[in-house]
Amino acid sequence: MKLLLVEDNEMNRDLLTRRLERRGFELDVAFDGREALDKVRSAPPDLILMDMSLPEMDGWEATRALKSDDATSGVPIIALTAHAMEADRDRALEAGCDEFETKPVELPRLLDKINKLLPE
DSSP, X not given: OEEEEEOOOHHHHHHHHHHHHTTTOEEEEESSHHHHHHHHHHSOOSEEEEESSOSSSOHHHHHHHHHTSTTTTTSXXXXXXXXXXXXXXXXXXXXXXXXXXXXXXXXXXXXXXXXXXXXO
């Protein structure tokens, strides 16, 4: 399964990439929302892990753009954010995210969410 990790923080990006690749996922990386849109439109992944606080175009805007495009609207998106309030979760889901995960990421919980959203 191919995942797109959209994350501007190098340490978070490297850590998550290594941990997910060890579990058999193929990962591509985007550093901001604009790059994520380009990558998803050219080669849609099976699932997107979207940091919400990004430079250039944030995760909220990128998610809304992906979910409003018929070609990319079916790709599941998990919001990754340090903002852990209930209102932040609601905002991510309203933007179109299918799931929400707070940072620091608890890998077992994230894997459970990924597996529930990926096609069998």
